[in-house]
Amino acid sequence: MTTIDFVKGHGTQNDFVLVPDHEGRLDLTPQEVTFLADRRAGIGGDGVIRVAPIGAAPDDVREQCPDARWFMDYRNSDGSVAEMCGNGTRVFARYLVDAGLERADVFEIATRAGQKRITRFGDGFATDLGPWRLSREVEAQERGMDSVVQVHGAPDPLPALSLDLGNPHTVVALPPSIDLGALDLTRAPQVDPHPEHGTNVEFVRAIEHAHISMRVHERGVGETLSCGTGAAAAALAIWWWGGRPSDQLDWLVDVPGGRLGVQIAGDRVALSGPAVLVARGTVELPDPVGVSDGA
Numbered sequence: 536m537t538t539i540d541f542v543k544g545h546g547t548q549n550d551f552v553l554v555p556d557h558e559g560r561l562d563l564t565p566q567e568v569t570f571l572a573d574r575r576a577g578i579g580g581d582g583v584i585r586v587a588p589i590g591a592a593p594d595d596v597r598e599q600c601p602d603a604r605w606f607m608d609y610r611n612s613d614g615s616v617a618e619m620c621g622n623g624t625r626v627f628a629r630y631l632v633d634a635g636l637e638r639a640d641v642f643e644i645a646t647r648a649g650q651k652r653i654t655r656f657g658d659g660f661a662t663d664l665g666p667w668r669l670s671r672e673v674e675a676q677e678r679g680m681d682s683v684v685q686v687h688g689a690p691d692p693l694p695a696l697s698l699d700l701g702n703p704h705t706v707v708a709l710p711p712s713i714d715l716g717a718l719d720l721t722r723a724p725q726v727d728p729h730p731e732h733g734t735n736v737e738f739v740r741a742i743e744h745a746h747i748s749m750r751v752h753e754r755g756v757g758e759t760l761s762c763g764t765g766a767a768a769a770a771l772a773i774w775w776w777g778g779r780p781s782d783q784l785d786w787l788v789d790v791p792g793g794r795l796g797v798q799i800a801g802d803r804v805a806l807s808g809p810a811v812l813v814a815r816g817t818v819e820l821p822d823p824v825g826v827s828d829g830a
């Protein structure tokens with residue numbers, strides 16, 4: 536039986552189990568991740584974040600992140616690895632600062648989607664998510680959409696735009712006839728064409744100038760109460776469809792778990808919002824499947 540420390544935190548109720556691994560010795564298996572993320576049998580979270588020193592990161596991550604001291608090793612609750620997690624970067628930053636591992640107001644962290652700059656911001660942190668791009672540039676420019684999404688609660692497939700923020704997103708602007716709250720996201724929306732590596736799907740309703748609300752179905756998780764990269768993708772898609780107005784670069788994105796800020800700067804985008812740690816303790820990891828102590 537292996538006992539490990541954990542810290543529980545969230546950013547706008549996108550919640551994570553953080554696993555401090557300051558020596559870089561842990562290698563969490565998918566089964567251990569699903570156990571930690573399990574809300575009944577384990578601790579519970581949308582994702583699991585191992586806090587590892589940069590020296591313990593994969594070679595390609597270390598090469599891309601020359602100024603980072605800590606690696607955010609992010610996994611979805613189903614045990615899959617994701618390249619990026621926007622809310623996760625802010626909760627990871629909260630952990631590093633509270634633990635005294637980072638003392639500056641601005642510092643870099645390493646992710647599988649490259650180095651991200653963190654800045655202290657109000658009661659939370661802002662993350663420069665870096666460059667974003669349309670996943671299928673040519674078609675999207677011509678038609679403003681590149682796929683369709685079928686979701687329970689909408690009678691017909693809805694046009695959508697795919698964006699890459701280090702991880703994949705598909706954004707749907709809901710027509711006025713469909714209530715955002717009426718969508719059934721207990722089942723995964725069907726995206727056509729189906730992205731090879733899956734996608735996070737955001738459903739968006741405009742509220743007013745540069746202010747939207749959103750629900751999300753996350754790849755590897757299900758519906759979550761917030762998604763940071765998803766909020767950035769949603770603001771970017773609405774901005775794109777609106778003709779990229781130069782006076783609409785600072786966005787508010789309301790999610791079921793709170794409110795996020797998104798700042799667009801050309802081909803880069805930043806995310807800001809609160810990040811809190813709420814609990815800490817120790818947990819015994821279950822024995823690996825098929826291994827018993829012989830008792």
Ligand SMILES: N[C@@H](CCC[C@H](N)C(=O)O)C(=O)O
Pocket residue numbers: 549582611616617618619620621622623702703735753754755756759761762763764765
């Ligand atoms: N909640 C995250 C995104 C987490 C990863 C995502 N589920 C994926 O598989 O890409 C965020 O705040 O960005």
